[in-house]
Amino acid sequence: MRTRPILYKLAGLLTSLVSMITGCFGQSTLSGQVVDAKSAAPVPYATIQLLETSGGATADSAGYFTIPVAASRPRWQIRTSQVGYKADTRTISGAGNDIRIRLVPDSRQLDEVTVRTRRQRYRNQDNPAVALIRRVTANRSLNRRQGALTYQYEKYEKIRLDISNVTPRLLQSSTFRAFPMLAQHLDTSQTMGTVSLPLYLKEVLADVYYRQTPKSQKEYVKAEKKVGFERYFDGNGIGAYLNRLYEEIDIYDDNISLLTNQFVSPVSTLSPAVYRFVIIDTTAYDSIRCVRLGFGPRNRADMAFEGTLWVALDSSFAIRKLSMSVPRSINLNFVTGLQIEQEFSRVSAKRLMLTKDEVAINFNLLNKEDRVGVLGTRSTIYGRYRIDQPIDGQLFKPVPKVVQQTDALQRSDNYWRTVRPVALNNVERGIYAMTDSVQNAPIFKRVMTVASLVLFGYVDRGAYEIGPVNSFYSFNPVEGFRLRVGGRSLAKLNPRLYAETFAAYGFRDERWKYFGSLTYSLNGNSIYSFPNHFLRVSYQYDTRIPGQELQFVQEDNFLLSFKRGLNNRWTYNRAARVEYRQEFAGGFSYELGLRTLDQTAAGALRFSDTVGGADLGMVSSTELNVNLRYAPNEKFFQGKNFRIPIINQYPIYQLRFTAGVKGVLGGEYNFQTLTARVNKRVFLSPVGFTDLTFEGGKLWGRVPYPLLLIHRANQSYSYQLESYNLMNYLEFVSDRYAAVFVDHYFNGFLFNKVPLIKRLKLREVVTFKGLWGGLGSENNPAEGGQQFPLLTSPDGQPESFGLGPTPYIEMSVGIANIFRLFRVDLVRRLTYRDNPNVSDFGIRGRFRFDF
Secondary structure, eight states: OOOOOGGGGSOOOHHHHHHHHHHTOOOSEEEEEEEETTTOOBOTTOEEEETTSSOEEEOOTTSEEEEEOOTTOSEEEEEEEOTTBOOEEEEEESSEEEEEEEEOBOHHHHHHHHHHHHHSOOOSTTOHHHHHHHHHHHTHHHHSGGGSSEEEEEEEEEEEEEEEOOOHHHHTOGGGGGOGGGGGOOBOOSTTOSOBEEEEEEEEEEEEEEETTTTEEEEEEEEEEEESOTTTSOHHHHHHHHHHHTOOOOTTSSEEEETTEEEEOTTSTTHHHHEEEEEEEEEEETTEEEEEEEEEESSTTSSBOEEEEEEESSTTOOEEEEEEEOOTTSSOSSEEEEEEEEEEEEOSSSOEEEEEEEEEEEEOTTOOTTSOEEEEEEEEEEEEEEESOOOOGGGGOSSSSEEEOTTGGGOOHHHHHHHOSSOOOHHHHHHHHHHHHHHTSHHHHHHHHHHHHHHHSOEEOSSEEEOOGGGSEEEETTTEEEEEEEEEEOTTTOSSEEEEEEEEEETTTTEEEEEEEEEEESSSSOTTSSSOEEEEEEEEEEEEOTTOOOSSSOTTOGGGGOBOSOOOEEEEEEEEEEEEEEEOTTSEEEEEEEEEEEEEEEETOOOBOTTTOOBOOEEEEEEEEEEEEEOTTOEEEEOSSOEEEEOOSSOEEEEEEEEEOTTSTTOOOOEEEEEEEEEEEEEOTTSOEEEEEEEEEEEESOOOGGGSEEOOBOOBSBOOTTSBTTOOTTSEEESEEEEEEEEEEOTTTTGGGSTTGGGGTOEEEEEEEEEEEEOOGGGOGGGTOOSSOOOBOTTSOBOOEEOOSSOEEEEEEEEEEETTTEEEEEEEEOSOTTSTTOOSEEEEEEEOOOO
16 A cells, blocks of 8 residues: 555645635735745845836845735736845735745855855954953843842743645645645745644743742743644643743843753853854844844854844843844754744833744754644743732742643633734634544544554554554563553543553463553543542563663563573562552652562572572562652653653652561561662753763662662663663672763764764764662672572572672763664673673664654
């Protein structure tokens, strides 16, 4: 069967549709903006001519133009030209507004300009533009919002996602007739200047309060309205991820967060070392004389912007307006256009504040400007400012930074019409109804079923799901070929009670494995949404590799069936659990649990008595546990299998206590373990960022090695972030340990300096992993305190160890962003290299989707 992207199956009405869209505006002017076809930056002072008449106009400094025309004329032919660009000639049907003219750079003219600029060495010294930006930087504490003692304002935010570059080929597709409602919702007035189809819209109206002492900020959401595909994807997760991609931009910050990356601000203290600055001209903005200051990165592959700042020529040196984008050659994935516009207005006698903010980003998986992609736009209007006025301290008491009022999601259409500072256009007003119609179309349901299967591994059957498909088949030395089938119920079946189960069969050991759970939601929300509050009971009989812990991957994932070295020491685990979990909006959560666990040796693993060598069968334990977690301002994207945190700059703290109880429900050992863990991302722009993890643990009690602290090893060929990638399973056990993980991502800072390599947009990664630990006398078989001996080979040589005075250390250097999706690391083991069956070096790979 011939397959084609779904968007190429969506239409066939191009001619009539374009006529409908362009003909419905009976205006007496032609107006729009001239932009760069590659960067989407405005092209100032371009010349626009009406070829049939002597009329025309010159675009202003931001590329905007307006030409008076006769309303009765059916079409106009216009020619647009500017030095450094190829002329553009097009026909406009009738009069129209919001025309986007995209001029393509003329490489011949640009080359000539480049040659001339190379003759003039750029210098910061005695450069008036650099002197000016340093005055802006020196005064930023007086001009930024946080310079006020208190402030409050109303914020209206609109986030919109469109299918961009809806081409004639796409519109002429025969399957477009299956969605006749789409013909009424195409839009030609987007920032990037292409025909687009809106699919997602979210509006938020909120009041924001800030005080400097003690420093605190709170946002109260008064109204929220959104449309999307929540029945197929995590709606809250999409919203959280979009907020992370489109974070609020403070131009006065040293670093600007955008697209989960950090960009050096042109107003940073480091900006003269990162950017080139030039004074373009002086102009008036809002009746204030300003300097238009142009800027661009010294290295156009680095995470930096290019554009124009309007700087007030008064004692404030405040930014009144900005327009910036990113260079085409920037080391940024899946982004073919980015445009940021901000305007600042005087809201009090002494204070300027941001009043308008727009960020538009065009995404494309192939980084092709002319291909179908996604255009995301966040438009924000700030108003009703009150500066240095008293604010009720009670408003700052709620723990979360964003508080949603109880009736925020129930606001009427009439309410929205009265509170929007700018009315929705015709296309936006129709998005809500259009999305419902699209989702009810049979072909759309079929396509989304396939998409959900590919992306998340589950087949949606309405009230329940079957999956995950990537675990249907796997293999390992103990079970041989393993087949598995499973599923779970959804809220449609029961909004409070959720069931999940699977059954698996190994053809080598000829055993069935199974799992079943029931979860009751105590807050009435889905157990897959934040915040959780549920009670769960489960029972499982399955195989497991001691010491293997995976992040966001199923243990019986097919790709993890391929492993290096000996991999035949497994256990059969029979576990019964009762779990109680509650999360709070402020980021704190806790879990209480009871577990009974029977571990039986499988494969080459043996549980033998130290003295007689007799097979002791199984190790049984009954455990009570408490898990505390604090992750301030954390947001998630909830997948079908795992909840994936959206990493921010805040640390995450975890504390876990487990108590083994002898004589209760078959438990054979008394012991206690306490583990602590801290994760933190540190942004070090312009040289990337570092992920840090510190953890440690202690076990009290005399237990066999299956109950000791078994360190996370990895014998797969996949690079595991917080496992030891050259450590064998069960190679090290401890009853006390401390560990550190350091991963630094340079984001191309070094490769961007190499002329040929920088075209590949590769990125560098270095890691360090250190583990310190040991065994006390009561758990060390060498000192006679261990019931079970540690692992030995068939000839009696030890293969499992307690850590000595020397820490286990491994390091790696990696190249990431290979084909924008793949990372390869060369891993080096630095200590304990004489242990049996270990390697000094290894190559590991990992898929990583990142901007």
